Amino acid sequence: MDRIKLIKGDITQLQVDAIVNAANSSLMGGGGVDGAIHRAGGPEILRECRKIGGCRTGEAVITTAGQMPAKFVIHTVGPVWYGGTKDEAEKLADCYRNSLGLAVRNGCKTIAFPNISTGVYGYPKPEAAQIAVETVTQFLSQNELVESVIFVCFDQENYLHLAKFPEVKAADMDS
Ligand code: AR6
Numbered sequence: 001m002d003r004i005k006l007i008k009g010d011i012t013q014l015q016v017d018a019i020v021n022a023a024n025s026s027l028m029g030g031g032g033v034d035g036a037i038h039r040a041g042g043p044e045i046l047r048e049c050r051k052i053g054g055c056r057t058g059e060a061v062i063t064t065a066g067q068m069p070a071k072f073v074i075h076t077v078g079p080v081w082y083g084g085t086k087d088e089a090e091k092l093a094d095c096y097r098n099s100l101g102l103a104v105r106n107g108c109k110t111i112a113f114p115n116i117s118t119g120v121y122g123y124p125k126p127e128a129a130q131i132a133v134e135t136v137t138q139f140l141s142q143n144e145l146v147e148s149v150i151f152v153c154f155d156q157e158n159y160l161h162l163a164k165f166p167e168v169k170a171a172d173m174d175s
Pocket of ligand 1: 009010011012022023024029030031032033034035036037078114115116117118119120121122123152153154155158
């Protein structure tokens, strides 16, 4: 119980096994959380991303976290919001599922997610929060290894949407 946590803050600061990056399919960096992760982690992350070569929407790949306190970065590519007509919901759920699967295959027990697709990619925040919670809850119900999944919100709006779910427990940055 209480394996899903919610904090407000900067995901690059977290001491967890894996932080998830909301990347784009080139994996070559960008703005938002992607930019923050590459800045904080240093050039080693980009070097590994270049070797991997790219990532399709809904899929996930893993690299070092470079100079950040986390062990790994899991890069996933969220869907761009086109009004809900292009399987955006399924692709967003794939991001959470595939990131968690990859984390488990790499022995990760604590995994932090940003609010994938809710920035530049324009996914409506209430719907994105619901998909995040449902998909993570479903995954955890079938997986014993993962100790905690932490939703890290940079903005108050996402925080408030996620805080509405009873299975999501508000926590401090260092708990
Ligand atoms: N820690 C946690 N969350 C953050 C941080 C941070 N340091 N910085 C921003 N956020 P976005 P997307 C939140 O735009 O919508 C990039 O250029 C932010 O408040 O980063 O999936 C990529 O290269 C928002 O709620 O990702 C892609 O091209 C959330 O992270 C594109 O943006 C996601 O916003 C991906 O767009």
